[in-house]
Amino acid sequence: MSRRFWSLCLAAMLAPCAAAAAGDATEEGLATLWEGLWHQSGTPTRVVRWENEIRFRMTGIDLAQHRDYVTQALRTVTQEAGVQLVDVTDQPGETPNLTVEIVPDTALQDNQPCVTFLDFRTETRVDRASIQMRSRDTYRCAYHEAMHLMGVRGHPGGHTVLSYFPQKVDGLTSLDRVMLRAWYSPRMKGGMTPFEALPVLSDELIASLPEAERPAAQQTRDRFFAATVEQMQAYAAGRGDIPAIVKRSGKSTEDGIRHGRSEMSYFLGVAYFEGATVGADQKQALGWFERAASAGNRRAQSYLAGPGTR
Ligand SMILES: [Zn+2]
Numbered sequence: 511m512s513r514r515f516w517s518l519c520l521a522a523m524l525a526p527c528a529a530a531a532a533g534d535a536t537e538e539g540l541a542t543l544w545e546g547l548w549h550q551s552g553t554p555t556r557v558v559r560w561e562n563e564i565r566f567r568m569t570g571i572d573l574a575q576h577r578d579y580v581t582q583a584l585r586t587v588t589q590e591a592g593v594q595l596v597d598v599t600d601q602p603g604e605t606p607n608l609t610v611e612i613v614p615d616t617a618l619q620d621n622q623p624c625v626t627f628l629d630f631r632t633e634t635r636v637d638r639a640s641i642q643m644r645s646r647d648t649y650r651c652a653y654h655e656a657m658h659l660m661g662v663r664g665h666p667g668g669h670t671v672l673s674y675f676p677q678k679v680d681g682l683t684s685l686d687r688v689m690l691r692a693w694y695s696p697r698m699k700g701g702m703t704p705f706e707a708l709p710v711l712s713d714e715l716i717a718s719l720p721e722a723e724r725p726a727a728q729q730t731r732d733r734f735f736a737a738t739v740e741q742m743q744a745y746a747a748g749r750g751d752i753p754a755i756v757k758r759s760g761k762s763t764e765d766g767i768r769h770g771r772s773e774m775s776y777f778l779g780v781a782y783f784e785g786a787t788v789g790a791d792q793k794q795a796l797g798w799f800e801r802a803a804s805a806g807n808r809r810a811q812s813y814l815a816g817p818g819t820r
Contacts, residue, residue: 533726533727533730536715536716536719536723536726536727536730536731537730537734538668538669539668539669539685539688539715540712540715540730540731540734541666541667541668541734542666542667542668542669542670542685543666543685543688543689543692543708543711543712543715544666544704544708544711544734544738545664545665545666545667545668545755546662546663546664546666546670546672546689546711547663547664547704547707547708548663548664548666548755548756549663549664550664550665550761551761551762551763551766551770552752552756552761552762552763552766552767552770553756553766553769553770553773553774554704554770554773554774554777555633555663555664555704556633556634556700556701556702556703556704556707557634557661557693557698557699557700557701557702557707558628558630558633558634558635558636558661558663558700558701559591559635559636559660559661559693559694559698559700560591560593560635560636560660560661561635561636561700562607563593563594563595563596564584564588564593564594564595564596564607564608564639564659565596565598565604565605565606565607565608566584566595566596566597566598566599566606566607566608566609566610567597567598567599567604567606567608567609567610568580568581568597568599568609568610568611568612569599569609569610569611569612570610570611570612570613570645571612571613571614571645572612572645572648573612575645576612576645576648577599579648579649579652580610580612580643580648580652581597582652583652583653583655583656584610584656584659586653586656586681586682587653587656587657587659587660587682587690588660590682590686590687590690590691591660591690591691591693591694592694593660593694607637607638607639608638608639608640608641608659609640609641610640610641610642610643611640611641611642611643612642612643612644612645612648613642613643613644613645614644614645615644615645615646615647617642617644618642618644623643623644623646623647623651624641624642624643624644624647624648624651624654624655625641625642625655626639626640626641626655626658626659627639627640627641628658628659628661628663632701633701634699634700634701635700636661639659641655641658641659643655649679649680650679650680652680653671653679653680653681653682653686654671654672654676654679657670657671657672657682657686657689657690658672660690660693660694661693662689662690662693667758668685669683669684669685670683670685670686670689671683671686672686684718685715687718688711688714688715688718689711689714691714692710692711692713692714692715693711695710695714697710697713698710703776703777703780703781703786704777705739705777705778705780705781705786705787705788706780706781706784706786706787708735708738708786708787709735709786709787712731712734712735715727716728716731735787735788736788738787739778739781739787739788741753742774742777742778743778745770745771745774746771746772746774746775746778746798746801747771747775747801748771752767756770768805771805772801772802772805772806772807772810773802773807775798775799775801775802775805775807775810776798776799776802776807776809776810776813778794778798779795779796779797779798779799779802779810779813780795780813781795782794782795782798783795783799783813796814798810799813799814800814
C-alpha cells in the first residue's frame with residue numbers, strides 16, 4: 511500500500527469527522543443562544559436592551575481592589591454591543607442609571623453571591639439597573655453579571671460566561687460576543703419574542719464562522735429551528751415532558767409551567783403570524799393565539815381583537 515493512498519484514505523476519513531464536529535459546535539451554539547432567552551422561572555422572555563448610554567456609579571467596599579476589573583467587564587460588554595458607557599463614580603452631581611455595589615462577603619446568599627436587577631416599564635427597554643457582588647466573588651461574577659446587565663437573562667449551557675458551570679469567568683467567550691452583537695444589531699428590536707429573536711441570533715453565529723463552514727451551518731440551523739418549534743409546540747400543548755431547559759433551571763413550579771405554556775402558545779402564534787423561525791401560516795397562528803387567549807393571555811386576546819391593538 512503506497513503512502514499516498516494512506517494519506518488520501520486518512521483525508522477521506524477525517525473530512526466527514528471534521529464536518530460532523532463543526533455541525534455539533536454549531537448546534538451547541540444555537541442551543542446556547544436559544545437557552546439565553548429563557549428565564550430561570552421556566553419561560554422564555556422577550557428581548558430587553560439598553561437604548562441609551564449607561565451611566566454607572568460604583569459603590570460599596572474594597573473599591574480600590576475591584577474597580578478596574580469590574581470597569582473592564584462593563585467596558586467589554588458595552589463595547590461589543592455598541593452602547594456608550596460613562597463612569598460617574600467620581601461625579602456626585604450626576605445621576606447614574608446603573609449602580610454597581612461591592613458588598614461584604616456576609617451579604618447576599620452563598621448560592622447567589624452576585625445579582626443583577628433590570629428595571630423596565632415595558633419589556634422592551636432597560637431604564638435602570640443595579641448589580642451587587644460580594645467582594646470575594648467579584649472575580650468570577652463581573653463578566654457574568656455584565657452579560658445580564660445587557661439584557662441576556664438566561665443561564666444557558668455551552669461556552670458562555672452565563673453558564674452555571676463556565677469554563678472561563680474573567681472574560682467573554684466568542685459566543686458571548688455573538689450574543690451581544692446580535693442583541694444590539696439593527697435587526698433586533700426591544701420587545702421581540704423568542705422566535706423573532708432566534709433567527710437574528712443564529713445569523714450572527716453563522717456570520718462568525720469561516721465562509722466555507724456557513725452552508726453546512728445553515729442546514730444545521732434549519733434542522734435546529736424545525737426541532738425547536740416541534741418541541742415548543744408539544745410544550746405549549748401540554749404534551750409529553752417539559753423541555754430539559756425548564757427542568758434544569760430547577761426553579762420551575764407548576765404555576766410557572768402553566769404560565770410558560772400559555773406564553774409559549776402566544777409566542778408560537780407570533781412566529782406563525784410573522785413567519786419567524788417557521789414558515790408563515792395564518793391558520794396555525796390563529797390556533798395558537800386562540801389557545802393562549804383561552805388560557806387568559808392578554809396579548810393573544812388583543813391580537814385576536816384586531817390589528818393595531820397589540
Ligand atoms: Zn446569573
